[in-house]
Structures are given as C-alpha cells and as structure tokens.
Amino acid sequence: MKLILPAFISLSLFFGLNVNAQVNNRAALAKTILADSRLDTIQARALKLLSGFSAGTSYNEVWIRDFNTFIKGSLQAHPKEEVKNNLLMFFKIQGEDGNIVDGVVDSAKANVGYKYRYSPLLRGWAAHKNTVETDQESSLVQAVKKYIDVTGDKSILTEVIGGKTVLERMEDAFVYLQKDRWSKQYGLVTGATTIDWGDVQSESGWGVAINDKTKWTIDIYDNAMFVKALHDFEAMKPKGYKEKQNWALVAVNTTKNVRRYLWDKPTLKYIPHIYLNGSPFSPDFNEKEILYTGGSVCAIIAGFNTPAEVKEINRQMVAAAAKENHGTIGITVYPPYPAKQYPNMQPYNYQNGGDWTWFGGRMIAPLVDYGYVNEAYAELSPMLDRALANKGFFEWYDVQTGAPKGSGDFRGEAGVLYEAIRILKQWAAKN
Structure with missing residues (x-):
C-alpha cells in the first residue's frame, strides 16, 4: 500500500531539506x-603597503577620497593617533565656507599645477581642491566614521580646531554642499560633468578645475556619497547634540529625489547625468546607454536599492565585464565614451572604461x-588573481590587454581588497 503524507507534512519535509541543503552549501563555501x-597573502601585502598615507608611488599627496577607502587597513598598520592626525589635517585646512580639499602635501613638494x-593651523603643508568633484566633504565624514568604528575613539568629534569642534566642521561641510553644490530644482548635489566617480571633466584643457566651458550636472556618485555621509554623521553624533539642520531629513529627501530623478525603472539602472546648463555631448549621442558601475555600487552602499535591484545591478556589471577579455566588475563605465565625445580621455583609458x-x-x-x-567570492577572485600576477596593487587595468596601469603601489586598491577580504572571512567564520 502506498503511503500518502498530508500536504502540510510533505511541504514541511521539503522546506526542511531545502534549508539543510542551504546550510550545507554555506558551510562548504565558508570552508573554501x-x-x-590568496586571501591571507593579499591582506598581508596590503598591510605592508599601508605603512604610508599617500595615494601611491605616483602621488605625494594624502587624498581624502583615497584615505577614506584604506583607513581601516591603516588602523591595523599604524597607532590610532597617527591615523587621527592625518584625518585632522583636512579640518585644519578647511575653507571658510566649509569646503574640504582633495589632498594635503608637504609644502616642499607642492609643485603640480594646482592652485x-x-x-x-597646518604649517608646513599645502593643499588643493579639485573643483570639478563633489565628494571630498562626504569622503572626510565617512572616514571619521570608519576611524571611530575601528578604534571606538569618539574624542575626535570634540577635538577643537580653530575654535570649532570636528562635529561643527563636519556640519559646515554639509552646509557648503547645500549652498555651493546644490540644485534647488531637483534637491540633489551637483558637480561638473565627469565620468561616473571620475575627477576629470569632459571639456579639453586642465580637467580638474571649473572653467567657462564646464557643464554642471547631477549624478548618482556624488549624491550616494553625500547620503552615506549624512547617515554616518547621524550615527556618530552624541545624544542631545543640537544640529544646525535636520540632517536625517535631508538624507531622506535626497534619497527620494535620487529615486525620482536618477533611477531609471524600465532599465533598472542609474542614468549618467541630469544636465543643468546644457550637455557637452552631441545631440545624437545616447549617454543613457552607458552603465555607471562605481556610482551604482556607492548607491547600494547608501541604501538606495532593494535586494532585487542589487541583484540586477550586479548582473549588469558582470555582463559588462564579460564583454572584455580582461574585465572585472571594476570596469568604470561600459561602454566607454567615444573619443569625439570625451576629448579629455580616450576610450578604455583611465576612468573611461579602465578597470x-x-x-x-x-x-x-x-x-x-x-x-x-x-x-561576492566569484567576482572578487579575478581581482585577487590580478594583484598576485602583477605582484602589486595597481591603480587601474586595461580591460583589452590586462596590463596594469597608473601608480604601481596604489593604496586605494590595497585598502579596498583588505576590507573585502575581511568581510568575506568574517562571513565564513560565522558559517
């Protein structure tokens, strides 16, 4: 006689077996x-490189956008006071209007074409600001949050610099963005036309400074960085601290406007730009076909997307990488801008389709x-292999040839890989 189980028992057994299978799969992946x-090797090499604070062998400056991405590794390689002092330099040379510089450098080495x-407050040092970017203020606030997360040292927030605490100076940075880099029409952060998270504007000439050809725009990277910084500030501020503005509300409204104006529902991707004073590109050029990977990642980190959207964004990034022989999900944009559209940067070069x-x-x-x-593990793997094969951390890679490019000891890559591996190991240890 055939035994027929009640439906609810059959389903219970099915789901029980499915859960067990998932647990076993997790355990196997964790063991792998x-x-x-490779993970241990890369982390050890990263910590060795993070003995310094400049961006890499090609740079003398300590850049805040870079430092923000390797500060957690730096705190494993340096005493916390040394790391703290490097952060405080950016507040000591903050503009009167609240703006934050890109980089600080020994004044004897201040010999590049910057202003x-x-x-x-910072004798012996010089600083410069890339005016086409709008991520310096956000990067500094995020870096302070990472410093506190690792060290537990909240005294940095009440450090007084030029009569103001670090907390007050972080708010000044937000106020600057709302006064100098803000679109009232869209309720979003503005900047010059660059490629995704890049720092070189499209028009020919000195690409890192606003000029009479600059086309003002809104993009996902700047706004994601801003909202993440606002969230970090809210998480850091002491109980009872009286804010200059309701920054939590600013974060909520900015997020709503990102979803309203920058997220394209039919294609499930972020549009590259909203132009405020005209586009620098030909009328027949469809910029919306380009996938902005870095800004999309930052948007996910800022909490803009649902799990299903994260999965789709990742699928698009993997698909873009697969179209080139040596591509990973680090490919800046895909496809790259044609040469005639972006005279300041050739296709597959640097931020225009470099990896x-x-x-x-x-x-x-x-x-x-x-x-x-x-x-996560599968997509990190080719990045690990690349770093090992080239015996170093390079600034970027050519997706057509696989050749390493730029700075040979790029601390941004070292710091990001160190942290990605730490997160994976942490997950594996729990599973």
Missing part, C-alpha cells in the same frame, strides 16, 4: 573561503550583506 591562501591653499579594483572591490561587502556570497 577560509582555506583560500594651492595654506593655513596657519579599477578600487571601486569594483567595494561591491563585495554589499553582496555579502544581501546574501549573495557566492557572487
């Missing part, structure tokens, strides 16, 4: 991650957070 010697800034682990590696943590650990 923990046994992967340098000096301050009696940057510095940004691709940032996707690993959110993938793990959303439960896509298989994808």
Whole structure:
C-alpha cells in the first residue's frame, strides 16, 4: 500500500531539506573561503603597503577620497593617533565656507599645477581642491566614521580646531554642499560633468578645475556619497547634540529625489547625468546607454536599492565585464565614451572604461550583506588573481590587454581588497 503524507507534512519535509541543503552549501563555501591562501597573502601585502598615507608611488599627496577607502587597513598598520592626525589635517585646512580639499602635501613638494591653499593651523603643508568633484566633504565624514568604528575613539568629534569642534566642521561641510553644490530644482548635489566617480571633466584643457566651458550636472556618485555621509554623521553624533539642520531629513529627501530623478525603472539602472546648463555631448549621442558601475555600487552602499535591484545591478556589471577579455566588475563605465565625445580621455583609458579594483572591490561587502556570497567570492577572485600576477596593487587595468596601469603601489586598491577580504572571512567564520 502506498503511503500518502498530508500536504502540510510533505511541504514541511521539503522546506526542511531545502534549508539543510542551504546550510550545507554555506558551510562548504565558508570552508573554501577560509582555506583560500590568496586571501591571507593579499591582506598581508596590503598591510605592508599601508605603512604610508599617500595615494601611491605616483602621488605625494594624502587624498581624502583615497584615505577614506584604506583607513581601516591603516588602523591595523599604524597607532590610532597617527591615523587621527592625518584625518585632522583636512579640518585644519578647511575653507571658510566649509569646503574640504582633495589632498594635503608637504609644502616642499607642492609643485603640480594646482592652485594651492595654506593655513596657519597646518604649517608646513599645502593643499588643493579639485573643483570639478563633489565628494571630498562626504569622503572626510565617512572616514571619521570608519576611524571611530575601528578604534571606538569618539574624542575626535570634540577635538577643537580653530575654535570649532570636528562635529561643527563636519556640519559646515554639509552646509557648503547645500549652498555651493546644490540644485534647488531637483534637491540633489551637483558637480561638473565627469565620468561616473571620475575627477576629470569632459571639456579639453586642465580637467580638474571649473572653467567657462564646464557643464554642471547631477549624478548618482556624488549624491550616494553625500547620503552615506549624512547617515554616518547621524550615527556618530552624541545624544542631545543640537544640529544646525535636520540632517536625517535631508538624507531622506535626497534619497527620494535620487529615486525620482536618477533611477531609471524600465532599465533598472542609474542614468549618467541630469544636465543643468546644457550637455557637452552631441545631440545624437545616447549617454543613457552607458552603465555607471562605481556610482551604482556607492548607491547600494547608501541604501538606495532593494535586494532585487542589487541583484540586477550586479548582473549588469558582470555582463559588462564579460564583454572584455580582461574585465572585472571594476570596469568604470561600459561602454566607454567615444573619443569625439570625451576629448579629455580616450576610450578604455583611465576612468573611461579602465578597470579599477578600487571601486569594483567595494561591491563585495554589499553582496555579502544581501546574501549573495557566492557572487561576492566569484567576482572578487579575478581581482585577487590580478594583484598576485602583477605582484602589486595597481591603480587601474586595461580591460583589452590586462596590463596594469597608473601608480604601481596604489593604496586605494590595497585598502579596498583588505576590507573585502575581511568581510568575506568574517562571513565564513560565522558559517
């Protein structure tokens, strides 16, 4: 006689077996991650490189956008006071209007074509600001949050610099963005036309400074960085601290406007730009076909997307990388801008379709957070192999040839890989 189980028992058994299978799969993946010697090798090499604070061998400056991405590794390689002092330099040379510089450098080495800034609060140092970017203020606030997360040292917030606390100066930075880099029409942060998270504007000439040809725009990267910084500030501020504005509300409204104006529902991707004073590109050029990977990753980190959207964004990034022989999810944009559209940067060069682990590696943590650990491990793997094969951390890579490019000891890549591996190991240890 055939035994027929009641439906609810059959379903219970089915789901029970399914859960067990998932647990076993997680355990197997965890063991594989923990046994992967590449992870230990890369982390050890990263910590060795993070003995310094400048961006890499090609740079003398300490850049805040870079430092923000390797500060957690720096705190494993340096006493916390040394790391703290490097952060405080950016507040000591902050503009009167609240703006934050890109980089600080020994004044004896201030010999690039920048317009340098000096301050009696930071003697012996010079600084400069890339005016086409709008991520310096956000990067500094995020870096302070990471410093506190690792050290537990909240005294940095009440450090007094030029009569103001660091907390007050962070708010000044937000106020600057709302006064100098803000579109009232869209309720979003503005900047010059650059490629995704890039720092070189489209028009020919000195690409890092606003000029009479600059086309003002709104993009996802600047706004994602801003909202993440606002969230970090809210998480850091002491109980009872009286804010200059309701920054939590600013974060909510900015998020709503990102979803309203920058997220394209039919294609499930972020549009490259909203132009405020005309586009620099030909009328027949469809910029919306280009996938912005770095800004999309930052958007996910800022909490703009649902789990299903994260999965789709990742699928698009993997698909773009697969179209080139040596591509990873770090490919800046895909396809790259044609030469005639972006005279300041050739296709597949630097930020115009170059492959940057510095940004691709940032996707690993959110993938793990959303439960896509298989994808995280698989997508990190070619970045690890590349670093090992080239015996170093390079600024970017040519997706057509696989050749390493730019700075040979790029601390941004080292820091991002260090953190991605830490997150994966942490997950594996729990599973």
